[in-house]
Amino acid sequence: ILNPADFAGRRVIIIGPAETLAEDLGGTDVDGFDVVVRLNNGISLAETRPDRFGRRTDLLFHNLRETGPRSAGAVPGGFLHRKGVGALVFPHWGRKQYLAKRASLRREGGPPLKILPLEMMRELQEDLRGHKPSIGLCAIAFFLDSPAAEVALHGFTFFETRYAPGYNDVVRSAGDARAWVDARGAHDPGLEKALLRTRLSGPQRTV
Numbered sequence: 001i002l003n004p005a006d007f008a009g010r011r012v013i014i015i016g017p018a019e020t021l022a023e024d025l026g027g028t029d030v031d032g033f034d035v036v037v038r039l040n041n042g043i044s045l046a047e048t049r050p051d052r053f054g055r056r057t058d059l060l061f062h063n064l065r066e067t068g069p070r071s072a073g074a075v076p077g078g079f080l081h082r083k084g085v086g087a088l089v090f091p092h093w094g095r096k097q098y099l100a101k102r103a104s105l106r107r108e109g110g111p112p113l114k115i116l117p118l119e120m121m122r123e124l125q126e127d128l129r130g131h132k133p134s135i136g137l138c139a140i141a142f143f144l145d146s147p148a149a150e151v152a153l154h155g156f157t158f159f160e161t162r163y164a165p166g167y168n169d170v171v172r173s174a175g176d177a178r179a180w181v182d183a184r185g186a187h188d189p190g191l192e193k194a195l196l197r198t199r200l201s202g203p204q205r206t207v
Helices: 021-025 042-048 077-082 095-108 118-127 135-144 174-182 189-200
Strands: 011-015 035-039 059-061 087-090 113-115 150-154
Touching: 011 042, 011 135, 021 150, 035 042, 035 135, 059 135, 077 095, 087 095, 095 113, 118 135, 118 189, 135 150, 135 189
Parallel strands: 011 035, 011 150, 035 059, 059 087, 087 113
Antiparallel strands: none
């Protein structure tokens, strides 16, 4: 289980996939943060503009959907090791999926596979009226609840825009982005946005 206490006093940046990412970052030095967090196919996205999007990936939050038309990008152990990923994080814990990926990472010399605290995941799903939280919301909620000194969020529009080029080029417009999330019906971007707004209005360490 990923331990919130491990991030006490650290500056964390979470890089989302929205097309607004470059504008959101502005002159931010991504690699100047203590912990760089990316989502799903975020490593490929970073490689399109490493000068702006950063070169490090300390934690990769991933849904472990690696094949098929809705793949979030393959993450074999050797690839993650070469990219310097410290840990792969699977928020939506399914035991069979988790065990299979953990075994393959061990065979391939990859990083450890972590899950998020189960109580946190249950609370998130309750707050979202039974909907599963997206990978991005899972990462944000975890770090906002951690004792990190700072949590910076960039590149999140809750499916109101297309993805940044290089992340998921099947999604070519804002309408495509909403259709993409609606096709599975697992997430509710409106509820997620409202929940995040509520959490950010509290005494959180954010920029």
